[in-house]
Amino acid sequence: MTDAGDEPPAETDAEWPVDLAGVTETVVTTRGPNELWNAAALGVFAGADEANAATATTWGNTRTRRNFHREGEGYVQFVDDPITFVNAALTIDEHDDPVLEHAAAWTRVAVERIDSGTENGTEWEQWRLEPLETTIKRETVPTISRGFGAVIEATVATSRLGVAGYDDAELRDRLAFFESVVERAGSPREQAALERVREHAEW
Amino acid sequence: MTDAGDEPPAETDAEWPVDLAGVTETVVTTRGPNELWNAAALGVFAGADEANAATATTWGNTRTRRNFHREGEGYVQFVDDPITFVNAALTIDEHDDPVLEHAAAWTRVAVERIDSGTENGTEWEQWRLEPLETTIKRETVPTISRGFGAVIEATVATSRLGVAGYDDAELRDRLAFFESVVERAGSPREQAALERVREHAEW
Numbered sequence: 001m002t003d004a005g006d007e008p009p010a011e012t013d014a015e016w017p018v019d020l021a022g023v024t025e026t027v028v029t030t031r032g033p034n035e036l037w038n039a040a041a042l043g044v045f046a047g048a049d050e051a052n053a054a055t056a057t058t059w060g061n062t063r064t065r066r067n068f069h070r071e072g073e074g075y076v077q078f079v080d081d082p083i084t085f086v087n088a089a090l091t092i093d094e095h096d097d098p099v100l101e102h103a104a105a106w107t108r109v110a111v112e113r114i115d116s117g118t119e120n121g122t123e124w125e126q127w128r129l130e131p132l133e134t135t136i137k138r139e140t141v142p143t144i145s146r147g148f149g150a151v152i153e154a155t156v157a158t159s160r161l162g163v164a165g166y167d168d169a170e171l172r173d174r175l176a177f178f179e180s181v182v183e184r185a186g187s188p189r190e191q192a193a194l195e196r197v198r199e200h201a202e203w
Numbered sequence: 204m205t206d207a208g209d210e211p212p213a214e215t216d217a218e219w220p221v222d223l224a225g226v227t228e229t230v231v232t233t234r235g236p237n238e239l240w241n242a243a244a245l246g247v248f249a250g251a252d253e254a255n256a257a258t259a260t261t262w263g264n265t266r267t268r269r270n271f272h273r274e275g276e277g278y279v280q281f282v283d284d285p286i287t288f289v290n291a292a293l294t295i296d297e298h299d300d301p302v303l304e305h306a307a308a309w310t311r312v313a314v315e316r317i318d319s320g321t322e323n324g325t326e327w328e329q330w331r332l333e334p335l336e337t338t339i340k341r342e343t344v345p346t347i348s349r350g351f352g353a354v355i356e357a358t359v360a361t362s363r364l365g366v367a368g369y370d371d372a373e374l375r376d377r378l379a380f381f382e383s384v385v386e387r388a389g390s391p392r393e394q395a396a397l398e399r400v401r402e403h404a405e406w
Binding site for chain 2 (some may be wrong): 017018021022023024025026043046078079080085104105136138139140141142143144145146147148149152153156174177184185186187188189190
């Protein structure tokens with residue numbers, strides 16, 4: 001070992017595939033004790049303690065939380081397929097491979113718990129995500145789809161049904177509105193995704 | 204003129220820059236009698252009478268409707284900047300050039316009125332949009348942003364305040380929800396965009 005500086009640094013300086021700002025909804029895969037990769041929705045918050053790191057919070061004793069603790073890493077995936085998002089958010093969704101078919105890009109991250117607490121009886125843990133490795137598989141012209149946004153919001157609302165601190169009647173009003181948006185503006189795939197949300201929410 | 208087929212056809216076969224499905228929210232610029240290009244929100248519906256054509260509906264006697272009638276064309280722009288969308292949707296937004304700074308792609312379209320009617324006292328006209336020329340300026344890794352979606356929904360709700368057939372109290376409940384989403388998940392630019400919506404809605 002020398003300090004002559006002629007070797008590459010041990011740390012990578014991998015970056016995210018996009019400029020993160022605010023919260024970006026992603027799907028994270030983490031390896032479980034059964035060796036399968038569990039896919040779950042994860043909101044990634046830009047701008048933690050340094051330029052490249054981001055943060056995310058796990059709520060309750062989820063597979064993602066347990067796998068983060070055991071493995072110390074995961075694959076953050078940027079997806080634009082509504083069914084992939086709904087499956088990850090609302091079902092137990094396990095895969096042989098860490099990278100999902102509908103990921104336009106993915107970043108392998110090292111995770112470290114930086115905070116924890118309890119809100120309305122649910123234990124949360126906040127994680128620092130440090131990008132280790134990024135691959136961009138596909139880029140597209142960005143489009144605005146109210147139907148896609150409505151599937152995401154309906155998924156979020158459904159995941160909160162029956163959870164302390166949320167009002168079920170208000171959530172179901174919101175679901176009815178987002179359903180009407182998807183009916184009017186949704187693509188066939190967005191409509192199929194909403195159908196899965198509806199089965200899950202039993203509404 | 205011959206029918207030997209050795210000349211390119213007069214029709215272009217320009218395509219949209221993305222596979223359209225369901226409704227895609229865009230910003231259209233149309234040339235006005237003052238020679239300026241008026242930007243307005245336009246929902247583009249996939250799949251009209253043939254593969255490449257789409258449709259869109261204008262509501263009321265808008266600049267877009269009048270310019271479509273007079274010019275027979277416009278520039279459909281795919282934007283991912285929330286402030287650009289809000290300005291187009293809620294203000295009189297005129298430009299020297301047809302292509303906006305924040306357009307990731309644009310398609311010049313020929314427009315032809317195919318239907319019209321009246322709903323809740325508002326005259327609507329439905330248009331067939333035929334792509335003539337497309338330019339892609341920029342592609343990105345697609346990301347899911349609840350904050351961005353909330354700005355779009357808040358803009359739509361605001362544009363309906365005071366319009367016959369919509370319930371203002373319900374719209375304002377919805378605005379409060381989308382405001383809370385942008386506060387919690389929005390990027391700085393999404394928060395600035397929502398501030399403009401709020402000024403317009405006076406809420």
